[in-house]
Amino acid sequence: MLGTNGWAGSASDLAMWREMGLTWGRDSVGPGQPDSPRDPMRVDRTGVQYNSELPPVVIRNNRNGVRSLLLLAYTPKWNASVPGDSKSAPVDVDAWKRYVDAVVRKYSAPPYNLRHFQIWNEAAGKLSGGQVQASFWHGPHFNEDRKLSRPYERAMQDYVERIHLPAARIIRSYGAYVVYGGWPDQGGLDNFRRWLEYRSPLYDERMLDQVDYIDTHYLPVHELDPLYEQYVKHGPARGIWQTEIGDTYMKDPHYLPRYFFEFAAWALDREWNDPNKYVSMIYHWDGYEPFRLTHRGPPARTYNVSGQSLVVLRRTIAGSLQRFPAPLAFGGDTSGTAVLSDSDIVIQVSAATGWRSVTATGVKPPAARTTTVEMIDGLTGARSDGENIALTWKDATLNVRFKVPSEVNGPLAKPPRHLAYIVVRRAA
Structure with a gap:
């Protein structure tokens, strides 16, 4: 591609x-x-x-x-x-x-x-x-x-x-x-x-x-x-x-x-x-x-x-790609798209600084319920500290809250935005 x-x-x-x-x-x-x-x-x-x-x-x-x-x-x-x-x-x-x-x-x-x-x-x-x-x-x-x-x-x-x-x-x-x-x-x-x-x-x-x-x-x-x-x-x-x-x-x-x-x-x-x-x-x-x-x-x-x-x-997104089957709902001043990479859920988000959220309804957690979540800077690959991202998964609703840094990685000439990947890793 x-x-x-x-x-x-x-x-x-x-x-x-x-x-x-x-x-x-x-x-x-x-x-x-x-x-x-x-x-x-x-x-x-x-x-x-x-x-x-x-x-x-x-x-x-x-x-x-x-x-x-x-x-x-x-x-x-x-x-x-x-x-x-x-x-x-x-x-x-x-x-x-x-x-x-x-x-x-x-x-x-x-x-x-x-x-x-x-x-x-x-x-x-x-x-x-x-x-x-x-x-x-x-x-x-x-x-x-x-x-x-x-x-x-x-x-x-x-x-x-x-x-x-x-x-x-x-x-x-x-x-x-x-x-x-x-x-x-x-x-x-x-x-x-x-x-x-x-x-x-x-x-x-x-x-x-x-x-x-x-x-x-x-x-x-x-x-x-x-x-x-x-x-x-x-x-x-x-x-x-x-x-x-x-x-x-x-x-x-x-x-x-x-x-x-x-x-x-x-x-x-x-x-x-x-x-x-x-x-x-x-x-x-x-x-x-x-x-x-x-x-x-x-x-x-x-x-x-x-x-x-x-x-x-x-x-x-190094794995085998598949379409993400559920709609995404974002908190204020945030947008994004998701795909599946092997068993990982990868959501690319563009957001303003501060605490933001994304929800996906209709995605069941793995049976073992062993999941991790991380936020990756879209330009540098740096991983955010763990206290800046939190995952909750209730029934078939996935919710991630994440904190966008005050120094965003977007161009200065536009309203400031940050590009990042929210990666939910689902272990079997």
């Missing part, structure tokens, strides 16, 4: 990925034929500048239980419909198809055995924020000065017919899965559904007919519901992904642990019967900004607060 953009570059990086629970990586593959159609086809490089070898990355990922998502993009400048613009549609669609075929043929076969490939990134037309052309999909009248750009009227028709459907057919011909190219959050879900169901007169086929995993970017969990209800609950799609979340949202240190805990609880209520049915990938796992998961150094890579919060989350 947890992934990130980019690759782990070393054994120590992979160890940190394991600590954070990251099991997916995502990055580019190329460069294809960068300078002319006479170039040899190269699909052995990765990174923004194609400055790293890709095959050893995929092999290393496979050996360490990390899955790899390869992003199929963009257009060589010599083939761009907007002169010199790699984010525009190809003039020669066959050149695009040759590149896609070379990638999928190579990496779907041993020793790589990849099964998931993503087509392009954030292709859309006019965006709700006022941009008349999308950041990664340009057409006629595009200008680097956004104020001078004019709308790309055939943006999605061209994407469906010149990019998505040709590539998807190739991907599926190798027995692999099609991941949609990440619908941008500013594109609007009504617009997304419109184009998923658009039937191309050229192919007599909908884009949706060639999508295995619906993919969006930067949406809150509850906004995934319409996509689940319409396209996943009864098909045809296999699942819902977000291949980019986080970024500057991670300036709020509660963002990632709340997102992933809520995402897990949401998935458990929606037939999470395949480990790859629901995946979200953080943008980005390393860098120099203090809100990234890690600071790359020098002298050595270290966790930032967001990365440490994932370590705490992974350690706190």
Whole structure:
């Protein structure tokens, strides 16, 4: 369920990925034929500048239980419909198809055995924020000065017919899965559904007919519901992904642990019967900004607060996850969500300072009535003193009172909140 953009570059990086629970990586593959159609086809490089070898990355990922998502993009400048613009549609669609075929043929076969490939990134037309052309999909009248750009009227028709459907057919011909190219959050879900169901007169086929995993970017969990209800609950799609979340949202240190805990609880209520049915990938796992998961150094890579919060989350719900069957009732100025981790009840709470409470009705105590309760700081993993938390369990009603510290761990710019886990351990 947890992934990130980019690759782990070393054994120590992979160890940190394991600590954070990251099991997916995502990055580019190329460069294809960068300078002319006479170039040899190269699909052995990765990174923004194609400055790293890709095959050893995929092999290393496979050996360490990390899955790899390869992003199929963009257009060589010599083939761009907007002169010199790699984010525009190809003039020669066959050149695009040759590149896609070379990638999928190579990496779907041993020793790589990849099964998931993503087509392009954030292709859309006019965006709700006022941009008349999308950041990664340009057409006629595009200008680097956004104020001078004019709308790309055939943006999605061209994407469906010149990019998505040709590539998807190739991907599926190798027995692999099609991941949609990440619908941008500013594109609007009504617009997304419109184009998923658009039937191309050229192919007599909908884009949706060639999508295995619906993919969006930067949406809150509850906004995934319409996509689940319409396209996943009864098909045809296999699942819902977000291949980019986080970024500057991670300036709020509660963002990632709340997102992933809520995402897990949401998935458990929606037939999470395949480990790859629901995946979200953080943008980005390393860098120099203090809100990234890690600071790359020098002298050595270290966790930032967001990365440490994932370590705490992974350690706190390390068992087999199941949905929590009872409704929760909270005292004032408190909210939260619960899951079962093996036999533990884990409640993630967001609360103001002072004494707070949470009650669950309809949960029977274990026969031996041997239970313990603790409160764990959601960012640091520190455990609260025993006198600051108390558990009572009468018949089928569980009640926990807990004291939120005066120095909360939430951002200063908002009303002060504390993020913590209430863990009720039930011994048989």
